[in-house]
Amino acid sequence: MEQTLKGKTILITGGSRGIGAATAKLLSEMGALIIMNYNQNKDAALKLMSSLTGKGHIMMQADFSDPDTIEKFAEQALSKVEKIDILINNAGIYIEKSFDELDFAEWKSIWQRTIEINLSSVAHLSFIIAKHMKKSGGGKIINISSRGAFRGEPNALAYGASKAGLNSLGQSMAKALAADDIFVYTIAPGFVETDMAKLALEQARGESIRNQSPLGRVAEPIEIAETIAFLATGKNEYLTGSIIDINGASYLRM
Numbered sequence: 001m002e003q004t005l006k007g008k009t010i011l012i013t014g015g016s017r018g019i020g021a022a023t024a025k026l027l028s029e030m031g032a033l034i035i036m037n038y039n040q041n042k043d044a045a046l047k048l049m050s051s052l053t054g055k056g057h058i059m060m061q062a063d064f065s066d067p068d069t070i071e072k073f074a075e076q077a078l079s080k081v082e083k084i085d086i087l088i089n090n091a092g093i094y095i096e097k098s099f100d101e102l103d104f105a106e107w108k109s110i111w112q113r114t115i116e117i118n119l120s121s122v123a124h125l126s127f128i129i130a131k132h133m134k135k136s137g138g139g140k141i142i143n144i145s146s147r148g149a150f151r152g153e154p155n156a157l158a159y160g161a162s163k164a165g166l167n168s169l170g171q172s173m174a175k176a177l178a179a180d181d182i183f184v185y186t187i188a189p190g191f192v193e194t195d196m197a198k199l200a201l202e203q204a205r206g207e208s209i210r211n212q213s214p215l216g217r218v219a220e221p222i223e224i225a226e227t228i229a230f231l232a233t234g235k236n237e238y239l240t241g242s243i244i245d246i247n248g249a250s251y252l253r254m
Ligand code: NAP
Pocket: 013, 014, 015, 016, 017, 018, 019, 020, 037, 038, 039, 040, 041, 042, 062, 063, 064, 065, 089, 090, 091, 092, 093, 094, 117, 144, 145, 146, 147, 188, 189, 190, 191, 192, 193, 194, 195, 196, 197
């Protein structure tokens, strides 16, 4: 594979599984040095590390549900490398429970955890890394959002809201940071074949989920990773501020 990311250092959150793991693997094949965050799945993170191309990749544990974690995590990551060229905010959670089944205590707990991991930690990490990028001459931030931000998430309201907030954050950051050669992109996938979607895809409704797309299937993680790789390569400054749908025509927004 062409080494189009040789010399680039990429920090990716949630790299132990799913979309993050496929992305870390692909970007390492393209020559990048990977700093990969994981939370609970050390074994999966170690397995992924051993599958990366090249040497010197770094893995770091951090739980983004804790509001005090991000600053320490970012400082530690920055202390390990000369500079971070690309930040990929991929870690996320999806908690599904119907409105009628929730009591207020559960509602609040799901809301707080989801917003903390999917939105607040992304905002804080992006702020710190963008300050670093500003000093080091620029960079790219790629946020992994969701189709749910547009289509609605009737059984995961906090998730939908967190991703809509992430879309807005990315657009505002793109405007705020373009003059410093920092470009911000958002990707909004529909269902992807990962652990996050496993439960839904294995249930009886799995078939109707696949049939939301005229392709009759959901996305493979590599299809998201390939789009991230395209954004990471550097030939697309004018895409800054964009939200890119990858949903197999399952939901076409105007
Ligand atoms: P996944 O397979 O469930 O993997 C989630 C990743 O996030 C794991 O590496 C996990 O780390 C990490 N993570 C979870 N909670 C964390 C926490 N508290 N602190 C730090 N890291 C944490 O999910 P995925 O499907 O690859 O999703 C990746 C992104 O794509 C998410 O932002 C998701 O919202 C978005 N997305 C997914 C789909 C889909 O259908 N799969 C659709 C649209 C958007 P550990 O395993 O080490 O704990």
